[in-house]
Amino acid sequence: ALLRTQLSGDQVIVVSNREPYIHELLHGAVVVRRPASGLVTAVEPVMRACSGTWIAHGSGSADRDVVDRNDRVELPPGQHEYLLRRLWLTPEEEQGYYFGFANEGMWPLCHVAHVRPVFRESDWQYYRAVNQRFADAVVAEAREDDPVVLVQDYHFALVPAMVREKLPRATIITFWHIPWPNPESFGICPWRREILQGMLGSTILGFHTRFHCKNFIETVDRYLEARIEHEHSTIQFQGVSTLVESYPISIEWPTAAETALWRPVPECRRRVLDRLHLPADQRLAVGIDRFDYTKGILERLHAVERMLEKYPEWLGRFTLVQVAAPSRSALEEYRAFRDRITVVTDRINQRFGTGGTLPILLLAEHHEHDAVNELYRAADACLVTSLHDGMNLVCKEFVAARDDERGVLILSRFAGAARELPEALIVNPYHVEDTADALHRALTMPEAEQRERMAALRTTVREFNVYRWAGRMLADAGRWRLRERIAERV
Numbered sequence: 001a002l003l004r005t006q007l008s009g010d011q012v013i014v015v016s017n018r019e020p021y022i023h024e025l026l027h028g029a030v031v032v033r034r035p036a037s038g039l040v041t042a043v044e045p046v047m048r049a050c051s052g053t054w055i056a057h058g059s060g061s062a063d064r065d066v067v068d069r070n071d072r073v074e075l076p077p078g079q080h081e082y083l084l085r086r087l088w089l090t091p092e093e094e095q096g097y098y099f100g101f102a103n104e105g106m107w108p109l110c111h112v113a114h115v116r117p118v119f120r121e122s123d124w125q126y127y128r129a130v131n132q133r134f135a136d137a138v139v140a141e142a143r144e145d146d147p148v149v150l151v152q153d154y155h156f157a158l159v160p161a162m163v164r165e166k167l168p169r170a171t172i173i174t175f176w177h178i179p180w181p182n183p184e185s186f187g188i189c190p191w192r193r194e195i196l197q198g199m200l201g202s203t204i205l206g207f208h209t210r211f212h213c214k215n216f217i218e219t220v221d222r223y224l225e226a227r228i229e230h231e232h233s234t235i236q237f238q239g240v241s242t243l244v245e246s247y248p249i250s251i252e253w254p255t256a257a258e259t260a261l262w263r264p265v266p267e268c269r270r271r272v273l274d275r276l277h278l279p280a281d282q283r284l285a286v287g288i289d290r291f292d293y294t295k296g297i298l299e300r301l302h303a304v305e306r307m308l309e310k311y312p313e314w315l316g317r318f319t320l321v322q323v324a325a326p327s328r329s330a331l332e333e334y335r336a337f338r339d340r341i342t343v344v345t346d347r348i349n350q351r352f353g354t355g356g357t358l359p360i361l362l363l364a365e366h367h368e369h370d371a372v373n374e375l376y377r378a379a380d381a382c383l384v385t386s387l388h389d390g391m392n393l394v395c396k397e398f399v400a401a402r403d404d405e406r407g408v409l410i411l412s413r414f415a416g417a418a419r420e421l422p423e424a425l426i427v428n429p430y431h432v433e434d435t436a437d438a439l440h441r442a443l444t445m446p447e448a449e450q451r452e453r454m455a456a457l458r459t460t461v462r463e464f465n466v467y468r469w470a471g472r473m474l475a476d477a478g479r480w481r482l483r484e485r486i487a488e489r490v
């Protein structure tokens with residue numbers, strides 16, 4: 001309701017690569033799937049609250065065959081709260097823009113994850129062309145000349161300036177869901193100036209943390225002739241002024257109606273242990289990730305191995321359930337990573353598996369939210385060991401799932417969330433010993449301490465939920481618009 005008031009009749013258009021619902025054709029029937037994406041987790045409830053139009057890349061198989069190519073879908077299914085407008089990309093566009101420039105270039109570039117970014121001229125051409133297609137779609141959707149446009153993530157760095165060119169009065173809020181590196185790291189990108197110029201078409205440019213804002217401002221300072229007002233955190237470039245601010249993203253806190261449907265924690269435990277053929281008193285940790293080299297899955301496996309070496313009392317009594325949703329598997333780097341994880345998992349299981357209970361269960365498939373929630377509730381500990389992560393929402397989902405105030409969160413200091421959630425056990429995932437000790441500590445933590453930590457974490461996540469994330473950006477944008485309107489009159 002607050003979001004609607006803030007928008008007071010303004011038209012909202014979201015642009016993201018990933019769509020909130022994927023329609024797949026399976027054995028002749030259309031099934032709907034929710035993708036594993038922090039971006040979607042956060043933006044979808046905001047769209048439900050403020051209606052509007054969401055423009056995204058159509059990625060399912062069903063629509064292309066069954067429905068018209070440029071379809072419009074009313075979502076969520078059966079509820080019709082907002083409109084999804086899908087843009088279908090050609091295989092060449094998808095390869096060059098999405099797999100190539102976005103995921104082989106920008107993704108490793110911004111995460112500085114020891115995977116070398118790859119920059120190809122042809123990928124860049126597709127990235128530019130696809131950004132132009134999305135910008136044109138925004139302009140086509142706009143009913144007035146001053147819509148509120150929410151541009152999401154590293155797939156669309158050029159969209160803000162492209163939209164600004166056609167709709168100079170639009171309020172463009174760009175949110176960068178991944179880290180922003182330091183100027184030296186970013187400087188290796190051959191098109192660094194074009195990317196910065198594109199982003200500076202935004203009214204507001206949001207990052208998760210102050211640290212990422214600072215890196216961005218320093219990068220602009222290094223590579224562009226722009227006026228920077230450090231005091232107000234604004235950048236003036238070619239007649240546009242952009243506010244660079246931090247807005248830590250979050251999740252929708254579950255409602256009482258939802259939690260009323262959850263099974264009690266002991267029942268979740270029983271169901272999960274049964275399904276995985278584990279003994280009734282087995283201790284469990286969970287990891288829920290996309291199968292991505294930034295998530296620190298390998299380091300996590302090594303930490304489990306080290307814990308079993310160092311604290312042999314857990315042999316046969318502890319299992320890590322690692323869900324790894326397949327992601328970007330067309331890329332060699334991702335396939336190689338998956339193979340590596342499988343090999344290491346097998347090796348550790350051979351070394352430490354006893355009497356049929358394995359220390360690591362690798363579930364390399366997509367899990368829907370209810371199944372993940374059951375795992376969160378069944379677990380003694382949740383491991384989030386990203387090597388670098390903009391925010392990470394898995395840790396916040398785990399906290400939201402634990403209304404029993406039990407369970408221990410182990411969180412990487414290199415995830416944006418570590419700044420907001422200091423009551424977790426904070427670890428350096430590159431330090432295997434540190435993570436192994438944290439895991440042992442989690443498994444032996446007295447209930448009173450678990451409760452104390454979890455209650456504090458829950459207060460933070462409940463209060464700083466995703467509506468506050470969107471609300472703060474919209475409030476800042478509202479103030480900005482008002483200021484510009486007043487300035488126009490002078």
Ligand code: G6P
Nearest residue numbers: 018036037038039153177178327
């Ligand atoms: C990260 C990115 C999102 C992306 C998600 C899933 O969270 O910031 O933009 O949607 O990963 O990746 P995918 O490539 O499958 O959309």
